Structures are given as structure tokens and as C-alpha cells.
Amino acid sequence: MQFKDLNIMPDIIKALEKESYENPTPIQEEAIPVILEGRDLLGCAQTGTGKTAAFAIPTLQLLSHEKANHTSKQNIKALVITPTRELALQIHESFNTYGQFTSLKSCVVFGGVSQKPQEEELKRGVDILVATPGRLLALMDQRLINIDQIKILILDEADRMLDMGFINDVKKIIAKTPPKKQTLFFSATMPPDIARLAGTILKNPAEIKITPVSSTVDTIDQYLYFTDKSSKKDLLLHILEDKEIVSALVFVRTKHGADRLIRQLAKSNVSAQAIHGDKSQGARQRALSSFKDKTLRILLATDIAARGIDIDELTHVINFDLPDTPETYVHRIGRTGRAGLGGTAISFCDFDEKEQLKDIERLIGKRLAEVKDHPYPLKNNFPAIKTTQPKRDTERTERPERQRPQKPKSSSHKSSPTSRKESSQSATSKKASLTKKKFRMTADGTLKEKRNYNSFSTKRKSS
Numbered sequence: 001m002q003f004k005d006l007n008i009m010p011d012i013i014k015a016l017e018k019e020s021y022e023n024p025t026p027i028q029e030e031a032i033p034v035i036l037e038g039r040d041l042l043g044c045a046q047t048g049t050g051k052t053a054a055f056a057i058p059t060l061q062l063l064s065h066e067k068a069n070h071t072s073k074q075n076i077k078a079l080v081i082t083p084t085r086e087l088a089l090q091i092h093e094s095f096n097t098y099g100q101f102t103s104l105k106s107c108v109v110f111g112g113v114s115q116k117p118q119e120e121e122l123k124r125g126v127d128i129l130v131a132t133p134g135r136l137l138a139l140m141d142q143r144l145i146n147i148d149q150i151k152i153l154i155l156d157e158a159d160r161m162l163d164m165g166f167i168n169d170v171k172k173i174i175a176k177t178p179p180k181k182q183t184l185f186f187s188a189t190m191p192p193d194i195a196r197l198a199g200t201i202l203k204n205p206a207e208i209k210i211t212p213v214s215s216t217v218d219t220i221d222q223y224l225y226f227t228d229k230s231s232k233k234d235l236l237l238h239i240l241e242d243k244e245i246v247s248a249l250v251f252v253r254t255k256h257g258a259d260r261l262i263r264q265l266a267k268s269n270v271s272a273q274a275i276h277g278d279k280s281q282g283a284r285q286r287a288l289s290s291f292k293d294k295t296l297r298i299l300l301a302t303d304i305a306a307r308g309i310d311i312d313e314l315t316h317v318i319n320f321d322l323p324d325t326p327e328t329y330v331h332r333i334g335r336t337g338r339a340g341l342g343g344t345a346i347s348f349c350d351f352d353e354k355e356q357l358k359d360i361e362r363l364i365g366k367r368l369a370e371v372k373d374h375p376y377p378l379k380n381n382f383p384a385i386k387t388t389q390p391k392r393d394t395e396r397t398e399r400p401e402r403q404r405p406q407k408p409k410s411s412s413h414k415s416s417p418t419s420r421k422e423s424s425q426s427a428t429s430k431k432a433s434l435t436k437k438k439f440r441m442t443a444d445g446t447l448k449e450k451r452n453y454n455s456f457s458t459k460r461k462s463s
Contacts, residue, residue, distance in 0.1 A: 006032050009061050011101040016057075019097060025050035027210040032058050035184060040205035042198055043186045049210055052094045055080075055154050055184050060099045062152065062182075063127055076145070078152040079177070080130040081170060083161040085110040086275070086288065091156065092130045104128060109145075111135040112280065119144055133161065133169035140176065147177055153201075158187040158194050167193065174201055189327055220337035222345045224357070224368035226378040229350040232320060233264050235376040239318070239346065240270060240298065246315045247291065250300045251332050253321035258300045261320065265298070272298035303328055311335065319347040322356040326363040351380055 003016050003024055016022075024032070027045045034041055035058035045051055063077050082088050092108035099106070106128040109118045115135065122144060129136075129145070139145040153174070155161075161170055185198050185205070198205075227235050240248065250272075252258040258274040265272050273287040273296055290296035292311055303323060314336045323329050329347075336343025347368060349357050361367055 001029055003057075007036065008032070008057060009064060011064070012057055012060055012098055015098050015100050018100075021053075025054075025210075027051060027208060028054045028057070030208045030210070031055065034206045034208070035059070035182075036061060038062075038182055040182060040202045041184045041208065042202055042205040043184070043208045043210075044190055045186070045188065045208070045210040051156065051186050052091055053098065055156070055186065056091070056094050056098050059128065059152055059154070059184075060095065060102060060104060063104055064102050066151075076126055076129050076147055076150055078128045078154065079147055079150050079173075080128070080154040080156060081133060081136065081161075081173060082130065082156045083132065083164050083166060084157075085112060085132060086284070087157060088130050088132050089285075095128055095130070099128075106130065109135050109139060111138075113282070115139065133166045133173060136173060137169055140173075147173070150177055150181060152182045152184065153177055154184045154186070156186050158185060158197070159189045159191060162191065162193055167197070171197075188331065220333055220343045220345050222333065222368050223347070224370045225346065225348050225374060225376075226370065227348055227350060227374075227376045228378055228380050229352070231376040232348050232350070233261065235348060235374065236261075236318065236320060237265070237268055237270065238375060244315075246297070247294065247311070247313075248298050248316040248318055249291075249311070249314060249335055250298060250318045250320050251323070252300055252302060253323070255302055257321065258302060261300060270298065271296070272300055274300040276302040303332075315343060317343070317345045319345070322347060322349055322353040322360070324356065326356070326359040329360045330364065349378075351378065352383055 001024060002022055004013055006024065006029070008016075027043060027049050031041060031043055031054040035055065041055075043051065043054065059078050066077065080088075080091055082091055088108050088110045092106055095104075095106040104127045105125060107118070107121045107126040108130040109115070109122075110132040111134045115138070118135075118139070122139075129147075136145065140147070155170065158170075161167060183201055183203075183205075185202055187194055187198075190198075225235060236250070239245070250261075252261060252274075255276040255278050258276055262272055262274055273290065275284040275287050279287075287296065287299060291299040300320075317333045317336045319329070319332060323332065333343075333345035336345065347357075357368075
């Protein structure tokens with residue numbers, strides 16, 4: 001089947017042909033006709049299956065049949081909510097690509113950057129708005145965006161929004177939309193919370209499930225390296241010596257771990273950049289652009305970007321750290337092997353990550369091919385010792401008391417306990433008498449003892 005067989009309008013077909021798109025993917029083939037009929041849709045498909053085009057193409061066609069009104073910010077007809085900035089930019093780019101021969105205008109808003117340019121674009125009028133939840137709510141609170149007239153609501157990567165804690169923000173946004181609208185709900189997985197949310201907002205939806213999340217693309221070769229945590233950096237450098245690795249997307253568990261690995265690679269004259277939540281949007285976009293145009297060979301990323309990176313002909317994905325949830329593994333390696341192309345996924349596993357490895361292999365239903373012939377095999381077969389700071393009370397009781405050096409006692413100065421007691425009492429009385437007496441200086445420079453006013457007045461009364 002070809003796109004022209006799906007009753008797509010000529011302007012969009014022209015754009016698809018310009019981009020050399022001919023045959024739809026399975027989810028596009030099933031979803032586009034359903035959406036063009038105006039029905040709600042519940043789509044469950046793993047990353048890399050073409051979900052963006054599956055909702056962008058019919059949305060453009062449905063809105064093209066309406067008269068465009070670009071006079072104010074109140075004319076938003078379609079709203080796409082997505083979890084990450086990278087994914088929002090990717091979706092916005094897709095709308096511009098497929099709708100380049102239409103008169104529809106799209107805009108993207110997300111946090112981490114100044115909202116002033118976004119405000120200016122909204123004032124010029126927008127038909128399709130792509131947004132992340134946080135920035136969208138902020139602009140709505142400022143009354144810069146009104147979504148009470150939208151015709152189509154699209155929730156993309158709903159399960160990822162749940163993982164990132166956006167689900168309550170999403171519910172607030174949905175409450176501001178009109179009750180009569182077409183809702184398209186896409187998620188790679190369907191946990192109970194997402195299923196309940198879908199049940200509350202969808203009306204008699206068509207359900208489409210394309211390739212369960214537990215399956216990985218057959219064109220991806222998956223390899224496993226057992227190694228110690230301390231040897232991962234050296235193993236990565238060893239693997240990157242292979243010139244067949246044209247581009248490598250390396251996933252690291254934490255932001256600090258990514259920055260540390262960047263510095264370690266730089267010491268070995270290996271250039272790499274990272275994208276994560278602490279990077280500014282400008283820095284993230286520059287790194288991603290350099291990686292896409294092949295001027296940057298190695299890009300490090302945390303899981304915040306696992307579903308927001310769409311790179312043509314990405315040859316390798318390397319899991320420097322195994323993810324905590326097995327579904328994330330599928331999303332990570334789905335960055336390669338896209339559009340029918342081949343790809344390679346390499347995973348490092350230390351002793352403490354063996355449980356994550358079991359969960360991954362259980363989910364995908366197969367064992368990863370282990371590579372044993374490498375210079376950094378796993379040597380430490382014991383769990384890492386977790387060092388914790390002892391409690392203050394415990395620390396005090398366990399720490400031996402410091403013994404103060406004692407001065408040697410001379411026999412000639414020995415005194416009895418009674419004499420010591422008498423001497424201390426006399427010293428105390430002398431100190432008390434000194435503190436009681438107060439003096440004043442006269443005009444001729446002599447000191448005279450001050451009289452206590454209370455005692456003086458008492459004496460007068462008695463006399």
C-alpha cells in the first residue's frame with residue numbers, strides 16, 4: 001500500500017513525495033483512515049514505528065478543510081501534548097514538513113528557554129500547537145493561550161509523561177479543553193494509570209496495537225559485554241576504536257555521570273557532547289544538530305531524551321549503564337534500526353546490574369549475545385559495598401576518647417584534700433570580694449570606692 005491509497009489530500013501527498021515517503025508503516029496504514037473518519041483513537045506502538053506521521057498527516061488534512069483564521073491567539077484548532085523538548089521540536093518539524101504546501105500554521109512551546117519568542121509567534125495566530133505540559137500551563141495561566149476551541153487533542157508518549165510526573169498537569173490541561181473534540185491517545189506501554197486516563201477521556205475509541213513493547217526491531221543486532229563498573233570507560237574507548245561505528249548514541253543513567261564521562265573521554269582525545277536536563281536548550285539543540293549532520297560522532301544522553309531523538313541512519317546505540325526499567329531498554333535501542341535500516345545495540349553490564357539484565361531479557365523474550373573476547377572482562381563477582389555515613393551518636397560511642405597527657409606530680413608539692421578544699425574556698429571568696437567592690441575616679445585622678453545605693457539607703461533608715 002502507498003500513501004496515495006489512503007485518501008490523503010494532494011497537498012500532503014506532494015510533501016510526502018518531496019521527502020521520498022511512499023509506503024506507510026503499519027500504524028500509519030491503520031490509524032490514518034480512522035482519524036480521517038473523526039473517531040477517537042487509542043494507539044499502542046513502540047518507538048520508531050511512525051506514530052508522529054500517523055497523527056500529523058490526518059490532523060493536517062482535517063484542519064485544512066476548515067477556514068483558517070489567524071487574527072488572534074484564540075484560533076488554536078489542534079493541541080499536541082508531549083513530555084520532552086526534543087520530542088516537541090521533532091513533532092513540530094514533522095507538522096511543518098507534511099504541511100509545507102498547506103496554509104496551516106504550527107507553533108511549539110516548551111520550557112527551559114525564554115517564552116518571549118513563543119509569545120510573539122502565538123500572537124501571529126496558530127492552528128496547531130505542540131507543547132510540553134509545564135510551559136503550556138504557564139502560558140495558559142498568563143492567558144496567552146486559550147484551548148477551549150480546539151477540535152483535536154493529541155497526547156503523545158502518555159506513559160513517558162506518567163514516568164516524568166506530568167500526569168496531573170495533563171489532567172489540568174484536559175479539563176480546560178471543550179467536551180466535544182476528537183482525542184488521539186498514543187502510548188508505547190499501557191500501565192494501569194494510563195489505561196484509566198485513556199478510559200476517562202476517550203469516547204468509543206478505535207484501538208490499534210502495533211508490535212508490543214516487549215519486542216525489539218529484528219534488524220537490530222544486540223550484544224552484551226560483562227565488565228566491572230570501573231572498567232566501563234576503558235571498554236567504551238576500546239569499542240569506539242572500531243571505525244565502522246559512524247555514530248554512537250551512548251545512554252548514561254545520570255546527568256553527573258554523563259558530564260563525568262565527557263571529561264574522561266576528552267582526556268583520551270575523544271570528542272563527545274551530552275544532552276540532559278541540566279543543559280540549556282540551546283546547548284542541547286546544538287549538540288543534537290551536530291550529531292544529526294554527522295559532525296559529531298558520539299552523543300551522550302540520559303533517559304529524558306530516550307524518546308525524543310529521531311536520527312536517520314544511526315548505526316549504534318550503547319547502553320553504558322543499563323536502565324532501571326526494562327521497557328526503557330526497548331525505547332533506547334529503538335533509536336537505531338529505524339525505517340527498515342539495520343543497527344547495533346551494545347550493552348555494558350557490571351555485577352550490580354545483573355538483575356536489570358534478567359528483567360530486560362525476560363521482557364524481550366531472548367538472550368543478548370554475549371561478547372567474551374574483550375580486554376576488560378568482569379572480575380568482581382561481589383555486590384558493591386554501599387558506604388553510609390554512621391550516625392552521630394554511634395560515631396561518638398565508637399570513637400575512642402583522646403587521652404590528655406598528664407603532668408608529672410612533684411612529691412614536694414603534695415597537699416591533702418582538706419588543704420586543697422580550703423585554698424579553693426579562699427580563692428572563691430577573694431574573687432567574690434573583688435567583684436562586689438566598684439570604684440570611681442575623682443577629678444584629681446584618685447580612685448574611690450563606690451557606695452551601693454541600696455545599702456546606703458538602708459543604713460539611713462536604720463539610723
